[in-house]
Amino acid sequence: MRLTFIGGGNMASALIGGLIRTGWDPSVMRVVEIDAAQRARLAQSFGVEPHADIAAGVAGAECIVLAVKPQQLAGVARALATCLPDALVVTIAAGIRVSDLSRWLGGYRRIVRAMPNTPALVLAGITGLYAPAEVSAAERAYAQRILAAAGATLWVEDESLMDAVTAVSGSGPAYVFYFIEALERAAFELGFNDADAQRLALHTFAGAVKLAQESTDTPAQLRARVTSKGGTTERALEVLEHEGARAGFVRAVHAAAERSRELGEALGREPADAQDGGR
Numbered sequence: 244m245r246l247t248f249i250g251g252g253n254m255a256s257a258l259i260g261g262l263i264r265t266g267w268d269p270s271v272m273r274v275v276e277i278d279a280a281q282r283a284r285l286a287q288s289f290g291v292e293p294h295a296d297i298a299a300g301v302a303g304a305e306c307i308v309l310a311v312k313p314q315q316l317a318g319v320a321r322a323l324a325t326c327l328p329d330a331l332v333v334t335i336a337a338g339i340r341v342s343d344l345s346r347w348l349g350g351y352r353r354i355v356r357a358m359p360n361t362p363a364l365v366l367a368g369i370t371g372l373y374a375p376a377e378v379s380a381a382e383r384a385y386a387q388r389i390l391a392a393a394g395a396t397l398w399v400e401d402e403s404l405m406d407a408v409t410a411v412s413g414s415g416p417a418y419v420f421y422f423i424e425a426l427e428r429a430a431f432e433l434g435f436n437d438a439d440a441q442r443l444a445l446h447t448f449a450g451a452v453k454l455a456q457e458s459t460d461t462p463a464q465l466r467a468r469v470t471s472k473g474g475t476t477e478r479a480l481e482v483l484e485h486e487g488a489r490a491g492f493v494r495a496v497h498a499a500a501e502r503s504r505e506l507g508e509a510l511g512r513e514p515a516d517a518q519d520g521g522r
């Protein structure tokens with residue numbers, strides 16, 4: 244399938260790099276990018292065909308991936324609506340709902356909405372996917388193959404769950420960095436220099452994640468196994484429970500989902516407001 248990316252920034256570059264690594268032919272890929280230096284970089288690094296003009300870039304495309312910033316998407320979609328070929332449209336813009344994108348595309352509904360996360364940049368992401376009923380099973384499979392180039396994928400059947408995806412895996416890497424920072428700080432306070440504290444914290448997280456992924460036990464079982472009665476881990480976990488760490492963390496993720504809903508409303512409203520002169 245001929246594939247065009249609109250927006251050739253970090254995420255598009257990660258996806259193109261991942262696709263080529265998994266055997267896709269760069270000659271089927273085009274990128275529409277407004278920045279000339281970035282166009283040259285994309286052509287040089289990946290051998291994809293760069294375009295400045297959207298109509299020329301999407302002509303004959305069978306799939307179009309929208310990879311511009313959410314705030315840029317309404318303008319891009321309105322421009323695309325005037326030259327849209329018979330193609331599947333995949334959007335990776337955070338927060339933009341299918342109904343809003345569809346409106347900007349003049350009612351077009353063959354849209355897959357994807358929400359990747361930053362580890363996609365090192366091909367270790369997880370992407371939530373949603374498609375309305377107008378998208379065929381073959382088109383869903385095609386969209387999934389594109390996002391799978393940057394890591395794991397997970398379909399949701401109800402679009403409102405994309406706010407939950409945003410709160411859990413979209414914002415999730417930041418929570419993990421926060422825990423790593425906290426463990427690093429504790430290691431520093433207990434006598435290690437910065438470099439060693441960071442090394443201890445990072446390897447502990449990486450090792451625990453690998454163990455949890457490869458084990459048939461649940462994380463709760465793995466935790467119970469290292470928590471001996473009267474031991475050091477038990478003492479630490481008692482402090483965490485007493486401080487309300489788990490409940491606070493769960494509340495934090497709920498708050499992120501709520502904020503995602505609010506931002507989705509605002510991002511979908513903005514262009515209509517602009518059309519009305521901001522009323």
Ligand SMILES: NC(=O)c1ccc[n+]([C@@H]2O[C@H](COP(=O)([O-])OP(=O)(O)OC[C@H]3O[C@@H](n4cnc5c(N)ncnc54)[C@H](OP(=O)(O)O)[C@@H]3O)[C@@H](O)[C@H]2O)c1
Pocket residue numbers: 249250251252253254255275276277278281310311312313315319335336337358359360361362363364413
């Ligand atoms: N990075 C992540 O981990 C991540 C995670 C989840 C979702 N996403 C979503 O992925 C999307 C892309 O993110 P990103 O980090 O890749 O952003 P980015 O690096 O800023 O990439 C967007 C690119 O599109 C270009 N562009 C802007 N307007 C354009 C137009 N009209 N026509 C063609 N190209 C245009 C931008 O050029 P200028 O820089 O000159 O404006 C930039 O090079 C965002 O919607 C974001 O919400 C990203």
